Amino acid sequence: MRRLRAPAIDFGAIRSELGTPPEFSPEALAEAAAAPAESTRTDLTDVPFVTVDPPGSRDLDQALHLVPDGDGFLLRYAIADVAAFVRPGGALDRETTGRGVTLYLPDGRIPLHPPVLSEGAASLLPDQVRPAVVWTVRLAADATPLDVRIERATVRSRQQLSYPEVEAGARPEALTALEAFGTVRAERVLERGGIDLDVPEQEVERTGDGGWRLVLRAQTPAERHNAQVSLLTGECAAAMMLDAGVGLLRTLPPAGPADVERVRAVAPGLGIEWPSGASPGRVVASVDAADPRGAAFLDVAATLLRGSGYTPFIGGVPEQPFHAGVGAPYAHVTAPLRRLADRYATEVCLAVAAGAPVPTWVLEALPGLPTTMAGATRRAGEFERAVVDLTEAVLLAERIGEEFDAAVVDVSGEGKSGTVALDDPPVWAKCAGPGLRAGSRLRVRLLEADPTTRRVRFGRA
Template sequence: MALAALRTEFAVAESFPAAALAEAAAATPLAPECDLRHIPFVTLDPVGSRDLDQAFHIERGRSGWIVRYAIADVPAFVAPGGALDAAARDRGQTLYLPDGTVPLHPRVLSEGHASLLPGEDRSAYVWTVELDPDGAVTAANVLRAQVRSRAQLDYPAAQLDIEAGAAQEPLSLLPEIGRIRAEQERLRGGASLNMPEEQIRETAEGYRIERRFPLPVEEWNAQLSLLVGIVAGEMMLGAGIGILRTMPAPPPEALREFRDRVAALGEPWAPELSYGEYLHALEHGAVRTPAIMQAAASLFRGADYVVFNGAPPEETVQAAIASPYAHVTAPLRRLVDRWGLVVCAALSAGHAVPGWASESLPALPQLMRASQQRASQLGSAALDRVEAALLRDRIGERFEAVVIEIRGDRARVQIVEPPVTAQCESAGLVAGTRVQVRVVSADIAVGEVELAAE
């Protein structure tokens, strides 16, 4: 009931207008520019996914690598200015809730006609990126093509196949590409945080929370998406038109504070290590790691979208990636990617950007900001309510926890099991240490948990 109430509280649209549904049911893509169905693309996603935005193929070239990344051709199904376009702009992105998803587009598209499902002929934007042996980009282009995915892979099974030496191409080549692109990230000065995920799972016994670090195969797969996003951002900047995902670099005083905080935690940041190298060297299971990750996450703030048409914007870099970057790889789930794909395909072909896209670019940042704010608030509220539910019947019990942050007279602590993060008074507590906490109260309706340190 508490989770269902969130949909009303945050004005979540449960259904689409009839006109939008009719457009989605009737939409058929135009013939793509070429036929690439002979290329054995595969998809790689969480178990059970149906909204498959990306499919990849990797092969060794004459002097390096060729990466092909097929992205669902959402622009072919959404008529600019139509009812479906308007509904998508209102939503901004797919919302992921414990009791079900609220898709950006009707499921007939996002989990059907536009999804890169295995064995189905699909129109897609295919990025072809050539890399040298070290993983640096030497050439890139994008065009609309007909594709057919050969297999729908999932992360756990793919990881097991790779570890057992049973993976077939192109999956068997993913670790090598992922590692050399991660090295390129290190050379740029970027830093993927690889924060532990807190996922809410529904089981026969009720909801539970899983806290885990991404599998290596997820990190390698993410490098493919980052690669294409970087290529897209640089393509837009080179042509003087587009929309970038930006983030300012941490100010020097913030970096000094971070160095002081991690030194106080007993994990000093050695001067010879880059920020990314320092984070990657942390042990996932160490008691101090959650506190260090919490401090690291606070460094990179202010992510935004910036539109330009002519002179480049003042801010062009996504600081955590250490490169220009654009969102173009998840159009089924994120509104802005539809524009990014259309802009880059036109630029790659040497054509003018379609008028509807260039004229509506300025509206996108505010649409995405509003959407991201709602998604973030909704996700936090849902997690708070599930955490309260996990502790509702355990008032007075004691649990082992890790202190992850001290702010004035309040401390944030992370219970080891069940994985709940909540607050208590900070007196006598030290970040990065273990502590015993007692559950004082847990209110599911408002998602509030109060702990007391013992």
């Protein structure tokens, strides 16, 4: 098999084409460098929190301590207290509202907050005393919350771990119950009809010689277990806000019966078993994404999770508060360094828990946040897709006319066109038919790979 070179790639054109926010103003930088606002805080520096993130991360939003508690679990989850640093109506507040989210590129990030804050004073770095918002949740054996508290506190993380380190066996006290909790929680989500599409993602990473390569990466068990901690916290936040009749939910309407039936109808042709009475989530969880037919099925099943958005509400509850992926009402509250909406939802929960009025600056912002976050999320998706498209085109630019092994992941036009997934490199691209059949394997010939247009196109060999 021919080895691909690891080319140098300039991602600057993507920044220019899609547009990036201007540099932070001196006023915003000054606010970010200022000391956090004084607040009454519980001292939780004796709790041995740890963080678990991708290798090399510096913007650490979360630190956890999750241990057995009788037959159940005790979770303490510290979230960076970004609101302590951002003055409502100030320069930093205005500029983060214009950004919405942190944008990630292979050669660097475009942060939501200045690095002095997101990778410094507000980040839950190890052995640093930090202001945080701490969720304390006692759970039954089936991961049902029994008691939920949220408070401002000071914390000190003991250790910064990466997912590979946890996979390799790192088990400090704080992670004693992570695997058991994550397993039980995942089952609970399936029981109530949630759908977790754990599909491997294309990622661009640097090689040892300074070039770039494309890899297909699935979540590790440690990542899936850790994600369940965040999802649980988001559910607790949503329940708290719904009880109070004010807040900001992350919503996704359940798929209609016709949509479910359409996905069910393609399962037999792709060799996917759909037992009588099984929910879509159960079927999705049973599928091997590494199998071409499984990948094709998951591509179809992804249509069941369309229509997500943010739903604010004041003085009542929304008509549709549900998130179909989670199988329950849900809110974003665990990544405020990287996602704007989390700061506002967290402040609602703090006020509700304290029996205090929700701050006026939060209430005034809630109605406009769906538009802000929709634009920011769309931009993040555009950057991600452009980076992968460019990398695919550069990797294949010198291989026009070569043949590759591939699997068909979707079809259109009665099999006259579709999308194929190459075995190596892990490229997904358009392919001309005829006779394409979802889930089938075939040889394809590279017809076009243009880094300028970032277009890659194949035909049947």
